Amino acid sequence: MTDKQVVLAFSGGLDTSFCVPWLIEQGYQVTTLFVDTGGVDSAERDYIRQRAEQLGAQRHVAIDGSDELWDEIVVPLVQARGLYQDQYPLLCSDRYLIVRKALELCDEIGTQYFAHGCTGMGNDQVRFDLTVRSLGDYQVIAPIREIQRDGVAVREVEKRYLAERGFSVRDKTSTYTINENLLGVTISGAEIDRFEPPGPDTWELTRPREEWPVEPLELKLHLEQGVVTRMEGYEHGGALLLAELNRRLGAYGVGRGIYTGDTNVGLKGHIVFEAPGLMALYTAQRALEEATCTRHQNAFKPTAARQWADLVYQGFFYEPLKRDLEAYLRSSQLQVTGAVTLQTLGGSVHAIAIDSPHLLQGKATYAQSADWSVTEAEGFIRLLGQSSSLWKAVNG
Secondary structure, three states, X not given: OOOEEEEEEOOOOHHHHHHHHHHHHOOEEEEEEEEEOOOOOHHHHHHHHHHHHHHOOOEEEEEEOHHHHHHHHHHHHHHHOOOEOOOEOOHXXXXXXXXXXXXXXXXXXXXXXXXXXXXXXXXXXXXXHHHHHHXXXXXXXXXHHHHHOOOOOHHHHXXXXXXXXXXXXXXXXXXXXXXXXXXXXXXXOHHHHOOOOOOOXXXXXXXXXXXXXXXXXXXXXXXXXXXXXXXXXEOOOHHHHHHHHHHHHHOOOOOEEEEEEEOOOOOEEEEEEEOHHHHHHHXXXXXXXXXXXXXXXXXXXXXXXXXXXXXXXXXXXXXXXXXXHHHHHHHHOOOOOXXXXXXXXXXXXXXXXXXXXXXXXXXXXXXXXXXXXHHHHHHHHHHHOHHHHHHHHHHO
16 A cells, blocks of 8 residues: 555546546555536536546545635636637636645645646646646646657547546547536537537537527626626625526527637647626626726726736736736726626627716717817817828828
Protein backbone atom coordinates (compact mmCIF):
# COMPACT_ATOMS: atom_id res chain seq x y z
CA MET A 1 0.00 0.00 0.00
CA THR A 2 1.37 3.37 -1.09
CA ASP A 3 1.25 6.47 1.06
CA LYS A 4 1.38 8.80 -1.96
CA GLN A 5 -1.84 10.79 -1.88
CA VAL A 6 -3.12 12.75 -4.87
CA VAL A 7 -6.19 14.95 -5.31
CA LEU A 8 -7.76 14.60 -8.74
CA ALA A 9 -10.15 17.24 -10.07
CA PHE A 10 -12.91 14.90 -11.26
CA SER A 11 -15.97 15.34 -13.47
CA GLY A 12 -16.81 11.77 -14.41
CA GLY A 13 -16.10 12.36 -18.10
CA LEU A 14 -13.78 10.33 -20.29
CA ASP A 15 -10.54 12.16 -19.46
CA THR A 16 -10.89 12.23 -15.67
CA SER A 17 -12.27 8.67 -15.66
CA PHE A 18 -9.09 7.54 -17.37
CA CYS A 19 -7.00 9.36 -14.78
CA VAL A 20 -8.24 7.36 -11.78
CA PRO A 21 -6.96 3.85 -12.69
CA TRP A 22 -3.89 5.34 -14.38
CA LEU A 23 -2.90 7.16 -11.16
CA ILE A 24 -3.57 4.04 -9.08
CA GLU A 25 -1.31 2.02 -11.37
CA GLN A 26 1.37 4.67 -10.90
CA GLY A 27 1.24 4.04 -7.15
CA TYR A 28 -1.06 6.82 -5.90
CA GLN A 29 -3.98 6.74 -3.50
CA VAL A 30 -6.56 8.83 -5.31
CA THR A 31 -8.98 11.29 -3.74
CA THR A 32 -11.41 12.54 -6.37
CA LEU A 33 -12.90 16.00 -5.97
CA PHE A 34 -16.01 17.18 -7.75
CA VAL A 35 -16.61 20.90 -7.36
CA ASP A 36 -20.24 21.50 -8.25
CA THR A 37 -20.25 24.82 -10.08
CA GLY A 38 -23.79 24.32 -11.33
CA GLY A 39 -25.19 22.63 -14.40
CA VAL A 40 -25.73 19.19 -12.84
CA ASP A 41 -28.69 17.70 -11.00
CA SER A 42 -28.73 15.32 -8.06
CA ALA A 43 -28.82 12.27 -10.34
CA GLU A 44 -25.66 13.44 -12.11
CA ARG A 45 -23.91 14.15 -8.80
CA ASP A 46 -24.75 10.60 -7.70
CA TYR A 47 -23.40 9.24 -10.97
CA ILE A 48 -20.12 11.15 -10.55
CA ARG A 49 -19.69 9.77 -7.02
CA GLN A 50 -20.50 6.22 -8.10
CA ARG A 51 -18.21 6.55 -11.09
CA ALA A 52 -15.28 7.63 -8.90
CA GLU A 53 -15.86 4.73 -6.50
CA GLN A 54 -16.24 2.24 -9.35
CA LEU A 55 -12.95 3.37 -10.86
CA GLY A 56 -11.15 2.76 -7.57
CA ALA A 57 -10.88 6.13 -5.87
CA GLN A 58 -9.99 5.74 -2.22
CA ARG A 59 -12.21 8.70 -1.34
CA HIS A 60 -14.61 10.97 -3.19
CA VAL A 61 -15.34 14.53 -2.07
CA ALA A 62 -18.10 16.76 -3.49
CA ILE A 63 -18.26 20.50 -2.80
CA ASP A 64 -20.98 22.98 -3.73
CA GLY A 65 -19.13 25.92 -5.25
CA SER A 66 -22.07 27.75 -6.85
CA ASP A 67 -22.21 30.65 -4.38
CA GLU A 68 -18.48 31.25 -4.61
CA LEU A 69 -18.70 31.02 -8.38
CA TRP A 70 -21.29 33.81 -8.32
CA ASP A 71 -19.27 36.04 -5.99
CA GLU A 72 -15.79 35.49 -7.43
CA ILE A 73 -16.53 35.01 -11.11
CA VAL A 74 -20.06 35.94 -12.19
CA VAL A 75 -20.04 39.37 -10.51
CA PRO A 76 -16.83 40.67 -12.20
CA LEU A 77 -17.72 38.78 -15.39
CA VAL A 78 -21.01 40.67 -15.73
CA GLN A 79 -19.53 44.01 -14.66
CA ALA A 80 -16.91 43.57 -17.39
CA ARG A 81 -19.27 41.86 -19.85
CA GLY A 82 -16.26 39.66 -20.46
CA LEU A 83 -16.16 38.25 -23.99
CA TYR A 84 -12.98 36.71 -25.35
CA GLN A 85 -12.40 38.04 -28.87
CA ASP A 86 -15.79 39.80 -28.53
CA GLN A 87 -17.61 36.45 -28.82
CA TYR A 88 -16.94 33.84 -26.15
CA PRO A 89 -18.46 34.56 -22.70
CA LEU A 90 -15.66 32.88 -20.69
CA LEU A 91 -17.64 29.81 -19.64
CA CYS A 92 -14.29 28.28 -18.72
CA SER A 93 -13.91 30.58 -15.70
CA ASP A 94 -15.05 27.99 -13.17
CA ARG A 95 -11.72 26.20 -13.63
CA TYR A 96 -10.03 28.65 -11.27
CA LEU A 97 -12.46 27.88 -8.47
CA ILE A 98 -12.05 24.13 -9.05
CA VAL A 99 -8.27 24.38 -8.75
CA ARG A 100 -8.40 26.50 -5.61
CA LYS A 101 -10.77 24.07 -3.93
CA ALA A 102 -8.59 21.13 -4.96
CA LEU A 103 -5.49 22.73 -3.46
CA GLU A 104 -7.38 23.42 -0.24
CA LEU A 105 -8.16 19.70 -0.12
CA CYS A 106 -4.49 18.90 -0.78
CA ASP A 107 -3.61 20.97 2.29
CA GLU A 108 -6.29 19.19 4.32
CA ILE A 109 -4.97 15.70 3.59
CA GLY A 110 -1.32 16.77 3.63
CA THR A 111 -0.17 16.21 0.05
CA GLN A 112 1.48 18.34 -2.62
CA TYR A 113 0.20 16.18 -5.47
CA PHE A 114 -2.63 17.58 -7.58
CA ALA A 115 -3.87 15.91 -10.78
CA HIS A 116 -6.12 17.02 -13.62
CA GLY A 117 -7.43 15.52 -16.85
CA CYS A 118 -6.39 18.27 -19.24
CA THR A 119 -4.82 17.39 -22.55
CA GLY A 120 -1.58 18.87 -23.85
CA MET A 121 -3.42 20.53 -26.73
CA GLY A 122 -5.97 22.78 -25.04
CA ASN A 123 -6.34 25.92 -22.96
CA ASP A 124 -7.48 24.33 -19.71
CA GLN A 125 -4.03 22.89 -18.95
CA VAL A 126 -2.70 26.47 -18.91
CA ARG A 127 -5.49 27.66 -16.61
CA PHE A 128 -4.98 24.74 -14.23
CA ASP A 129 -1.19 24.84 -14.13
CA LEU A 130 -0.83 28.62 -13.85
CA THR A 131 -3.36 28.72 -11.03
CA VAL A 132 -1.48 26.01 -9.14
CA ARG A 133 1.77 27.93 -9.50
CA SER A 134 0.09 31.13 -8.33
CA LEU A 135 -1.35 29.58 -5.17
CA GLY A 136 1.48 27.58 -3.67
CA ASP A 137 4.09 24.84 -3.82
CA TYR A 138 2.33 21.85 -5.40
CA GLN A 139 3.24 19.22 -7.97
CA VAL A 140 0.95 18.88 -10.97
CA ILE A 141 0.30 15.45 -12.45
CA ALA A 142 -1.40 15.42 -15.87
CA PRO A 143 -2.01 11.82 -17.02
CA ILE A 144 -3.48 12.76 -20.40
CA ARG A 145 -0.38 14.79 -21.24
CA GLU A 146 1.75 11.84 -20.26
CA ILE A 147 0.13 9.46 -22.75
CA GLN A 148 0.28 12.15 -25.43
CA ARG A 149 4.06 12.03 -25.31
CA ASP A 150 3.80 8.99 -27.59
CA GLY A 151 1.77 10.93 -30.15
CA VAL A 152 -1.25 8.65 -29.85
CA ALA A 153 -4.91 9.25 -30.70
CA VAL A 154 -5.73 10.11 -27.11
CA ARG A 155 -9.48 9.54 -26.92
CA GLU A 156 -9.20 6.11 -28.55
CA VAL A 157 -6.39 5.13 -26.18
CA GLU A 158 -8.44 6.27 -23.17
CA LYS A 159 -11.53 4.32 -24.25
CA ARG A 160 -9.49 1.18 -24.95
CA TYR A 161 -7.61 1.51 -21.64
CA LEU A 162 -10.84 1.75 -19.65
CA ALA A 163 -12.52 -1.06 -21.61
CA GLU A 164 -9.56 -3.39 -20.96
CA ARG A 165 -10.13 -2.82 -17.24
CA GLY A 166 -13.86 -3.41 -17.45
CA PHE A 167 -15.05 0.21 -17.35
CA SER A 168 -17.69 1.43 -19.80
CA VAL A 169 -17.82 4.90 -21.33
CA ARG A 170 -20.93 7.02 -21.86
CA ASP A 171 -21.86 7.32 -25.52
CA LYS A 172 -21.89 11.11 -25.62
CA THR A 173 -18.70 11.60 -23.62
CA SER A 174 -16.97 9.20 -25.98
CA THR A 175 -17.81 11.60 -28.84
CA TYR A 176 -17.77 15.10 -27.35
CA THR A 177 -15.92 16.97 -24.65
CA ILE A 178 -18.70 18.63 -22.63
CA ASN A 179 -18.03 21.25 -19.97
CA GLU A 180 -21.13 22.42 -18.15
CA ASN A 181 -21.45 24.77 -15.21
CA LEU A 182 -23.68 27.55 -13.92
CA LEU A 183 -22.38 29.89 -16.63
CA GLY A 184 -23.41 27.58 -19.46
CA VAL A 185 -22.12 24.75 -21.63
CA THR A 186 -19.08 24.44 -23.90
CA ILE A 187 -18.93 21.50 -26.32
CA SER A 188 -16.16 20.39 -28.66
CA GLY A 189 -15.11 17.22 -30.45
CA ALA A 190 -16.24 15.18 -33.46
CA GLU A 191 -17.81 17.29 -36.25
CA ILE A 192 -17.33 20.50 -34.25
CA ASP A 193 -13.55 20.08 -34.30
CA ARG A 194 -13.77 19.46 -38.05
CA PHE A 195 -15.49 22.85 -38.55
CA GLU A 196 -18.66 21.07 -39.67
CA PRO A 197 -22.25 21.91 -38.63
CA PRO A 198 -22.95 20.67 -35.09
CA GLY A 199 -25.42 17.82 -34.87
CA PRO A 200 -28.86 18.23 -33.29
CA ASP A 201 -27.74 16.30 -30.19
CA THR A 202 -24.98 18.82 -29.52
CA TRP A 203 -27.16 21.32 -27.65
CA GLU A 204 -27.80 20.89 -23.94
CA LEU A 205 -29.48 24.02 -22.53
CA THR A 206 -31.25 25.58 -25.50
CA ARG A 207 -34.24 24.32 -27.47
CA PRO A 208 -34.53 24.35 -31.29
CA ARG A 209 -36.79 26.87 -33.00
CA GLU A 210 -39.67 24.44 -33.54
CA GLU A 211 -39.97 24.00 -29.77
CA TRP A 212 -39.95 27.68 -28.75
CA PRO A 213 -43.03 28.86 -26.82
CA VAL A 214 -45.45 30.99 -28.82
CA GLU A 215 -45.90 33.74 -26.24
CA PRO A 216 -43.10 36.31 -25.69
CA LEU A 217 -41.22 36.15 -22.40
CA GLU A 218 -40.60 39.31 -20.36
CA LEU A 219 -38.32 39.48 -17.32
CA LYS A 220 -37.66 42.50 -15.10
CA LEU A 221 -34.20 42.47 -13.53
CA HIS A 222 -33.00 44.81 -10.78
CA LEU A 223 -29.33 45.80 -10.66
CA GLU A 224 -27.19 47.44 -8.03
CA GLN A 225 -23.82 48.81 -9.17
CA GLY A 226 -23.75 46.62 -12.25
CA VAL A 227 -24.84 43.39 -10.58
CA VAL A 228 -28.27 41.78 -10.95
CA THR A 229 -29.67 41.35 -7.45
CA ARG A 230 -33.17 40.07 -8.11
CA MET A 231 -35.83 39.31 -10.69
CA GLU A 232 -39.44 40.30 -10.17
CA GLY A 233 -41.61 37.26 -9.50
CA TYR A 234 -38.67 35.12 -8.35
CA GLU A 235 -37.53 34.99 -4.74
CA HIS A 236 -33.89 33.94 -5.12
CA GLY A 237 -30.79 35.83 -6.21
CA GLY A 238 -27.21 34.89 -7.03
CA ALA A 239 -26.49 31.42 -8.37
CA LEU A 240 -30.10 30.25 -8.16
CA LEU A 241 -31.23 33.27 -10.18
CA LEU A 242 -28.71 32.52 -12.93
CA ALA A 243 -29.84 28.89 -13.03
CA GLU A 244 -33.46 30.05 -13.36
CA LEU A 245 -32.53 32.37 -16.22
CA ASN A 246 -30.79 29.45 -17.94
CA ARG A 247 -33.98 27.43 -17.66
CA ARG A 248 -36.44 30.11 -18.78
CA LEU A 249 -34.41 31.57 -21.62
CA GLY A 250 -33.01 28.23 -22.75
CA ALA A 251 -36.59 27.23 -23.58
CA TYR A 252 -36.57 30.09 -26.13
CA GLY A 253 -33.23 29.08 -27.68
CA VAL A 254 -31.43 32.14 -26.28
CA GLY A 255 -27.66 32.06 -25.84
CA ARG A 256 -26.48 29.70 -28.57
CA GLY A 257 -23.10 30.42 -30.10
CA ILE A 258 -20.48 28.91 -32.40
CA TYR A 259 -17.09 30.56 -32.56
CA THR A 260 -13.50 30.10 -33.62
CA GLY A 261 -10.96 31.45 -31.16
CA ASP A 262 -7.20 31.81 -30.95
CA THR A 263 -6.06 29.44 -28.24
CA ASN A 264 -3.08 29.78 -25.94
CA VAL A 265 -1.24 27.00 -27.76
CA GLY A 266 -1.54 28.69 -31.15
CA LEU A 267 -4.34 26.57 -32.60
CA LYS A 268 -7.79 27.63 -33.75
CA GLY A 269 -10.40 26.43 -31.29
CA HIS A 270 -13.81 25.79 -32.85
CA ILE A 271 -16.50 25.28 -30.21
CA VAL A 272 -20.22 25.33 -29.58
CA PHE A 273 -21.46 27.14 -26.48
CA GLU A 274 -24.72 27.96 -24.73
CA ALA A 275 -25.16 30.71 -22.14
CA PRO A 276 -28.81 31.81 -21.99
CA GLY A 277 -28.76 33.26 -18.47
CA LEU A 278 -25.40 34.96 -18.82
CA MET A 279 -26.46 36.59 -22.09
CA ALA A 280 -29.51 37.99 -20.28
CA LEU A 281 -27.33 39.43 -17.51
CA TYR A 282 -24.98 40.94 -20.10
CA THR A 283 -27.89 42.50 -21.97
CA ALA A 284 -29.41 44.04 -18.84
CA GLN A 285 -26.07 45.33 -17.55
CA ARG A 286 -25.13 46.88 -20.90
CA ALA A 287 -28.50 48.61 -21.32
CA LEU A 288 -28.31 50.16 -17.87
CA GLU A 289 -24.62 51.04 -18.10
CA GLU A 290 -25.00 52.84 -21.42
CA ALA A 291 -27.91 54.88 -20.03
CA THR A 292 -26.25 55.89 -16.76
CA CYS A 293 -22.55 56.38 -17.66
CA THR A 294 -21.01 59.24 -19.59
CA ARG A 295 -19.98 59.04 -23.21
CA HIS A 296 -16.33 58.84 -22.22
CA GLN A 297 -16.94 56.12 -19.65
CA ASN A 298 -18.82 54.04 -22.20
CA ALA A 299 -16.06 54.54 -24.77
CA PHE A 300 -13.22 53.53 -22.45
CA LYS A 301 -14.85 50.70 -20.50
CA PRO A 302 -14.55 48.09 -23.32
CA THR A 303 -10.78 48.62 -23.42
CA ALA A 304 -10.37 47.59 -19.77
CA ALA A 305 -12.96 44.83 -20.12
CA ARG A 306 -11.19 43.33 -23.11
CA GLN A 307 -7.89 43.20 -21.23
CA TRP A 308 -9.66 41.61 -18.25
CA ALA A 309 -11.28 38.99 -20.50
CA ASP A 310 -7.95 38.16 -22.15
CA LEU A 311 -6.29 37.56 -18.78
CA VAL A 312 -9.09 35.30 -17.56
CA TYR A 313 -9.23 33.33 -20.79
CA GLN A 314 -5.47 32.83 -20.94
CA GLY A 315 -5.07 31.57 -17.37
CA PHE A 316 -3.96 34.68 -15.49
CA PHE A 317 -6.78 34.71 -12.95
CA TYR A 318 -4.40 35.67 -10.14
CA GLU A 319 -2.35 38.18 -12.15
CA PRO A 320 -2.15 41.50 -10.23
CA LEU A 321 -3.27 43.42 -13.33
CA LYS A 322 -6.59 41.55 -13.23
CA ARG A 323 -7.11 42.76 -9.66
CA ASP A 324 -6.25 46.31 -10.71
CA LEU A 325 -8.70 46.17 -13.61
CA GLU A 326 -11.45 44.90 -11.33
CA ALA A 327 -10.96 47.91 -9.06
CA TYR A 328 -11.60 50.13 -12.08
CA LEU A 329 -14.58 48.03 -13.21
CA ARG A 330 -16.20 48.28 -9.77
CA SER A 331 -15.72 52.05 -9.81
CA SER A 332 -17.24 52.30 -13.29
CA GLN A 333 -20.43 50.63 -12.02
CA LEU A 334 -21.18 52.95 -9.08
CA GLN A 335 -24.22 54.50 -10.81
CA VAL A 336 -25.28 51.41 -12.77
CA THR A 337 -28.31 50.85 -10.53
CA GLY A 338 -31.91 50.46 -11.62
CA ALA A 339 -34.26 48.06 -13.38
CA VAL A 340 -34.22 46.63 -16.90
CA THR A 341 -37.05 44.78 -18.60
CA LEU A 342 -35.90 42.08 -21.01
CA GLN A 343 -37.96 40.46 -23.72
CA THR A 344 -37.42 37.48 -25.97
CA LEU A 345 -39.50 36.19 -28.85
CA GLY A 346 -36.98 33.40 -29.26
CA GLY A 347 -33.32 33.16 -30.25
CA SER A 348 -32.20 36.51 -28.82
CA VAL A 349 -33.01 38.75 -25.87
CA HIS A 350 -33.44 42.54 -25.86
CA ALA A 351 -33.70 45.28 -23.24
CA ILE A 352 -37.05 46.96 -23.93
CA ALA A 353 -37.31 49.28 -20.90
CA ILE A 354 -34.89 50.96 -18.47
CA ASP A 355 -35.60 52.71 -15.19
CA SER A 356 -32.96 54.32 -12.99
CA PRO A 357 -32.51 57.41 -10.81
CA HIS A 358 -29.16 57.85 -12.58
CA LEU A 359 -30.41 58.04 -16.18
CA LEU A 360 -28.41 60.75 -17.99
CA GLN A 361 -31.46 62.23 -19.64
CA GLY A 362 -31.72 65.78 -18.30
CA LYS A 363 -34.46 68.01 -19.71
CA ALA A 364 -33.87 67.03 -23.32
CA THR A 365 -35.17 64.04 -25.25
CA TYR A 366 -33.19 62.82 -28.26
CA ALA A 367 -34.73 63.91 -31.60
CA GLN A 368 -37.81 65.35 -29.86
CA SER A 369 -37.10 68.24 -27.51
CA ALA A 370 -34.00 70.17 -26.42
CA ASP A 371 -33.00 72.69 -23.78
CA TRP A 372 -30.69 74.56 -26.17
CA SER A 373 -31.47 77.00 -28.98
CA VAL A 374 -31.32 76.47 -32.74
CA THR A 375 -28.50 79.04 -32.91
CA GLU A 376 -26.49 77.03 -30.37
CA ALA A 377 -27.06 73.85 -32.37
CA GLU A 378 -25.89 75.50 -35.61
CA GLY A 379 -22.78 76.85 -33.89
CA PHE A 380 -21.96 73.46 -32.45
CA ILE A 381 -22.29 71.77 -35.85
CA ARG A 382 -19.98 74.38 -37.43
CA LEU A 383 -17.28 73.89 -34.81
CA LEU A 384 -17.62 70.10 -34.87
CA GLY A 385 -16.96 69.99 -38.61
CA GLN A 386 -14.45 72.83 -38.79
CA SER A 387 -11.35 70.67 -39.31
CA SER A 388 -12.89 68.85 -42.28
CA SER A 389 -14.21 72.10 -43.74
CA LEU A 390 -10.76 73.73 -43.48
CA TRP A 391 -9.14 70.76 -45.23
CA LYS A 392 -11.55 71.16 -48.13
CA ALA A 393 -11.01 74.92 -48.32
CA VAL A 394 -7.20 74.57 -48.34
CA ASN A 395 -6.89 71.55 -50.62
CA GLY A 396 -9.86 72.02 -52.95
